[in-house]
Amino acid sequence: MTSAPLLFTVRRSQPELVPPAAPTPREVKLLSDIDDQEGLRFNIPMMFIYRHEPSMKEKDPVKVLRHALSQALVYYYPFAGRIREGAGRKLMVDCTGEGVMFVEAEADVTLDEFGDALHPPLPCFEELLYDVPGSELIIDRPIRLIQVTRLKCGSFILVVYLNHTMSDGAGLKLFMNAWAEMARGAHKPSIQPVWNREILMARDPPHITCNHHEYEQIFSSNTIKEEDTTTLVHQSFFFRTSDIVVLRLLVPFHLRHCTTFDLITSCFWCCRTKALQLEADDEIRMMCIVNARSRFNANNSPLVGYYGNCFAYPAAVTTAGKLCGNSLGYAVELVRKLKAEVTEEYMHSVADLMVIKERCLFTTIRSCVVSDVTRIKLREVDFGWGEAVYGGAAKSGAGPFPGAAYIIPHKNVEGEEGFILLVCLSFEAMKRFAKELDEMLGKQN
Incomplete structure (x- = not known):
């Protein structure tokens, strides 16, 4: 009941x-x-x-x-x-x-x-x-x-x-x-x-020096299932330490030192792709928010106290068939590789691209983006009432783009530290996503 x-x-x-x-x-x-x-x-x-x-x-x-x-x-x-x-x-x-x-x-x-x-x-x-x-x-x-x-x-x-x-x-x-x-x-x-x-700011003259799959404008007639925004629901999934252990055992030995973010993001991408029931040859993208402050010259003191946007969202590109037909390790490899792409030069290239391509939108078709807010530790913000019970995004989705998810550190009511994955999907796709996630974590009935 x-x-x-x-x-x-x-x-x-x-x-x-x-x-x-x-x-x-x-x-x-x-x-x-x-x-x-x-x-x-x-x-x-x-x-x-x-x-x-x-x-x-x-x-x-x-x-x-x-x-x-x-x-x-x-x-x-x-x-x-x-x-x-x-x-x-x-x-x-x-x-x-x-x-x-x-x-x-x-x-x-x-x-x-x-x-x-x-x-x-x-x-x-x-x-x-x-x-x-x-x-x-x-x-x-x-x-x-x-x-x-x-x-x-x-x-x-x-x-x-x-x-x-x-x-x-x-x-x-x-x-x-x-x-x-x-x-x-x-x-x-x-x-x-x-x-x-x-x-x-863009250089003078601006010149794009890196590959930016995240801004490629693609067109597709097969977006109805994914773009059904009339029944969007938001849901959170709590990953315990034991869940992370399960995911880590699903990847090859040489990848088991990967980060928790890599594991949860790859898990999300695989389960979401299956839930959307895309065609095997459909091209799909995973974009990860990468804070670029540490990628700049260590002597670049102007970034201390810098509160503007200093991140990129490089994209890994594959097909739905390859992602779903391979082990979790395939997705982890792609995620790790895309995170390494962000350098100081990459950031300057993005700024130049924005001027050349008139501040274009990132690719939204068959794409998703994951934001990792574990390291900024918003929960620690203390106004005098102590640490927050929760500190982070209030919902999944970002502006007009429902394909945005967040990974947020959280302590449940039992005092167990873990991570919340905030997801936004259509009602039917969310049911399929939850089922796929349970299967991957070995929790299916």
Whole structure:
């Protein structure tokens, strides 16, 4: 017998603009040619869940976070501005100091009522982030939309809408850390933010020097099954340590030192491809988000405190028949190889490609992309209430692209550390995906 879905009511105050706590420079700053590509022109909701902390009983999380936010914006003042679009679709930030959108809310529910699933997809998630009209747009709108929802038990849920043209996951973590430090009484961030977007501007003249399968524009008439977006559902799958051991035993001995990310990503790609029931000769792509900060010259100090987008999503290309007809090791080899492609030169080549190909979108047909947020450790963001119960993406899919998945570190209610895989598929494909995953992990009935 399945329990009834959790329903609760959220009461919100009127949205307000929170400006920087002190005067900030009035200027226009160009985004980089990595930042303003088509594939990043969307908002992505990030969620943080905090339990009641007895030592903070006299503190109101809404007031603490609102005040600290205004202080953090003094240092991250471009977030208080507005995105503008110039000639050639070039994006820039008009540092107006207007502020970010902030919503105070209360829910008539306790954290315990959510049960074991203190991670996405959360029941009534749409109630935890007020949908300000036009919030799906990024130009001439507040760059951040934030809702802090108090729960009856003293816990609270923070949802931050991230404008992806401004920051990647690592950049978000820098901002969140600074905000949290202010909430805990600091007067300035321990890591000073830097703009330096010129590092990832296209060269003059721009010239593409690497292969970029992720931006190849392909056409296909056989996309109906994959592109059925009318019944999309979001689901999370928890990988225990024992599950990772099972996957590791499925790959050849010489690959068993591969990362957990490689294993889960390869597993996801194989199960998803089977679930979509593609033709054997259909060309498919797996794109992995690769943080490129470490790929730059070690002496490149301008990247310390850099909160712009500094990643690529190189693509592995094969056919559905080859992927599904080989062992998991075949996918792992492809994933490992594509991650190694990202170098400083690769990043400059992407920036040049964006200018030459008019900021084109990555390939979406028979493609999926996996984002690894295990290393940025968003759960560690501490506003004074301790580590978050959950910190990471609020749902799978990225903007208009449902084929985006996330791998997020998570501790379940039993205290077991593992990884959540957030997936978005059509209802029928999701059922097939879950079955394929159980079979691969040896859990089939």
